[in-house]
Every structure is written in structure tokens, then in C-alpha cells.
Amino acid sequence: MSSVWIIAKRELSGYFTTPIAYVFIVIFLFLNGVFTFYLGSFFERGQADLITFFGFHPWLYLALIPALTMRLWAEERKAGTIELLLTLPVSMFEAVLGKFLATWIFAAIALSLTFPMWLTVNYLGQPDNGVILASYFGSLLMAGAYIAIGSCISALTKNQVIAFVITVVICLIFLLSGFPLVLDFFSGWTPEILVRAISGLSFLTYFDDISKGIIELRDIVYFVSLIIFWLFANAVLIEVKKAD
Amino acid sequence: MAALVEINHLTKRFSFLTAVDDISFGVDKGEVLGFLGPNGAGKSTTMKMITGFLTPDAGKVQIGGVDIVDQAVAVKKRIGYLPEGAPLYPDMTPAAFLHFVGAVRGFSGEELRKRIRDTVDKVHLTSVLEQSIGTLSKGFKRRVGIAQAILHDPEVLILDEPTDGLDPNQKQEVRALIRNMATDKAIILSTHILEEVDAVCNRVIIVADGKIVADGTPSQLEAKSPHHNAVTLVVSDVDQRHVQQQLELLTGVASAQCVVQDNCVHCTVYPANGNPILAAVSGIARERAWNVEELHVQRGRLDDVFRTITTKE
């Protein structure tokens, strides 16, 4: 288990030795501000809560998280360091988990830096801080799902740009599959149960509650199983593709 | 008893190409095995399977009797590996990188620091420890790669072209390093520099098209050379045709080639069955009272052998 942590630490410090980390955090905070105060009409709503703030997270993650995950494996494969990493005494599981955790911790750092938002609502009114905390937790959980998808896709190619684009597309599918537009497209010719399965796959279906601070077990189960599934696929993909 | 590293019927295919084709050999402690072969022979692919990076399509690799596929993590602990081209994380410094590798290998605290210090001394990295690896020269990168491979003092050391890109002084140092470590390790190294084999290896395997085509000590392989035990004779003040005729008449001599150069006749005399013919050649020279400028036996060169057995007619 300690190998997971050592790999995660190396990966995490890798974010900070390049400008990626700072650029990411600045853009993340900036967009959060723009979305919440400007698009989300934070002040006009006159409510002391962060529902709009969290409501934008699925879209923010869609654009930003693939930029964090694209390098995870693509870079290792391109530089050949994957050979170094995978001939160290670590299991594939530890390597995959270590990299995933590094990015997740980074996302947690970025998310925690939005605390001024929380201070603001507390200054302006009496929000339910339990709800806000639950929403933070849910948002981080959802970020984990994005990261797991991105990490898996990054194992598919040596090209980071390709990894980025494919990750965005797949995450978009996971987002949109809850949208009526997409469901209508399927409902004409696919069995009802499949349509329901598709809508059941959507991040939005689950995150909707979370952004209001309601976390049900099924939401947690959904995101956790999504993470496990994609990380498992990640490990399998590396095993298959590492030689190329 | 089985050797420390046992390789049995190892095979690897890439779509239609059989890169490694049913290779078997064993390497024991104290052996330094030079792995030779033309480009694309399958050296690196074999090493990737020995170190557990690639999974063989057939056959197996055992280290100390344990199969690397079955118990990958346990076996990888016992191996140090320098992959081809010495891939490294360019954004890290050698210090941070060695710290990372050491930590993954289970060292910490003072023990880890001491190991890093010792290894860095051995490969002369001290001056660049805090510079990012991406900005290091090729030779320094290779040294970081070697440092990483020997940090945990492994029983089995696999080095894919360890001296590639090093300057002549560093080549000598790395060879000395390998020789010094050899007594208690099984070492496999690939190289295209044949003099390196003479300098560090006590065993050679030549592969071509994924198959082993020669296996023996360097001197056994040298004995396969047409030049093995050939005699070089340089005489002055004699007729070239006469010398050649006299030499070819000797028993045990297969042929002689003589050319005139700087007023001297330079002859190479080839033995019939690789048997020593020095006595016969020096005998006739004395008998005919030739003016001998130079007389010596050739050992046979590895590159001749290499060329003969790895080029197809």
C-alpha cells in the first residue's frame, strides 16, 4: 500500500514542478467565480447557498479535468518511463491507483481553494453548512469519476492531445446521457430498459441531488463503481498496450 | 542445480513477427553475460521479458526458481534494470528521482540517503544532482539510469546498452563498475561494442532473428574466427611469391596471403583446423634465414565471428 502513496507523491509533485498546477488552479478558481457570480446570478438570487456554484461543476470538470489526466499514462508511454515504472516492484493496481490518487488529491486542493465562496455565503447569510460540506464531498466524488475516465483514456495513446479530446467526448457522453435530447434519440428504436439504463449512467442524474446537498447511498455507489470500473479498464488497457 | 536466472523456451510475437523465438539459457552469480546481435535481433525484447515488463507468449523466466509472471512484485525486487535508451522522468532532478526509486524499493531514512550517496559516488553524478534530468547531457542521463538500476544492490542486473552515449573515460569506468559488481551478481548486458565483451563479459550469447546462434566464453567464440591462430609474418628482402609458396607447403597450413608493403612482405598464414602453426612458421623462417621483422599469432576477433554467424548467405 505504501507504494501507492510513493507513486502518488511523485505524480503530485510532478504537477507542481511544471506550470500546469498553477495554471489549472487559477483557471479553475476564475471560472468558478465567473460562473457563479455572473452566469449564476449569485447575488440576484438572494439565497445564502452554493447550489449554483456546485451546479456548474460538472461542466467545469468536463473542460478542465481531462487537462490534468491526459498526461498520466500517455506521457509515460511516450517517454518510455512506463518501462521503468512497471519493472519496479509495484503491482499494476498500485501504479494505477497511485496516479489516480495524485490527480484526485490535486483536484481536492483546487476545490478546497474555492473556500472564499463558502466564506462569502456565510458572511452574507446563514447557509446550511452541512449541505455545503456534503456538496463539496459530492463534487469531489464526481471529480474522481472524471479522473478515472481520463486516466484510462490516457493509457490508450501516447499523444496527450488525443487523450484530452477523447476524454472530453466520453465525459460529455456521460453528462449528456441524462439530457432529454439524447434520450429521445434512443427512445425511438431501443428498448425502454436500455433508455433508462442510459439515463441512469448520467453524472447529472446523480449530481443533481448532490449539488443540493442531498447525498444518497446510490449516488455514492454510482460514482464509486464508476471509478472502480474505469480504473480496472485502465489497468487492463496498460497491460495490453504497454508494449506498443 | 538451476541457475539464478533461468530462461526457458522464451518466445514473443508482435503480430506476424517472431521477435524472440524459443530462447533458453541460464545465468548464475558471477557470470557477466554479453548479449550480442544485429539490430532487431530481439535482445531488448528478451530483456523486457526477463524484467517482467513484457509477458512472454510462450516459455518462462525464473529468478531463483520463482516465475516472474506468477510473483511479479517479489521477483522484481531482486532485479535491477536499465531499459534501452535509459528512459527517465525529465522534470525530476536525479536526487528526487533516485529518492523515488529507492522509496519504491522499500528504503527510507538514513539507509536510503546512504544508498543514494554511495551510488551517486560510484557513477559520478554529484555535480548534477539538483539539475533537472531533462537538461542533462546524454551521458549523464545514462549514468542516472545506471544509478537507478544498482541502487538496491540487486542479485540480477539487466543492462540494455549501458555504455551507449558515454565518453571513453566513462565507458571504462562503467565497465570497471560492472566488473567489480560481478562476483555476487548475475549480470546480463547487451552491447554493440565488441571490445566491451572482451573487457567485461565472461560469457557471450549471440542472437539473430530471435534465436541463439552462439553461446560460449569470449575465447571460445574467438576460436571460431578464421583468424584464430592465424600467424602474421612480416619479412624484408625476400620475394613475395617465394615466401607464399614456402608457407603454403608447410603441414598444418591451409593458406597464406602475402602482400608487399613498404618494401616488406606482409603475410597472414591461416591454419588448417585452427591448430597452432606458429612453430612451423618460425621454423621455416629460421631455416631459410628470412629477415623477420614481425611474427605473432592472431587471437581471432569477435567481430569476424559476429559477422560470419549473423549474416545470411
Ligand SMILES: Nc1ncnc2c1ncn2[C@@H]1O[C@H](COP(=O)(O)OP(=O)(O)OP(=O)(O)O)[C@@H](O)[C@H]1O
Ligand atoms: N512493440 C513492438 N511492436 C512491434 N514490433 C516490435 C515491438 N518491439 C520490438 N519489435 C520488433 O521486434 C524485433 C526485435 O526488436 P528488439 O528491440 O528486441 O531488437 P534489439 O535486438 O534490441 O535491436 P537493437 O540492437 O537495435 O536494440 C524488431 O524487429 C522490432 O521491430
Ligand SMILES: [Mg+2]
Ligand atoms: Mg535493443
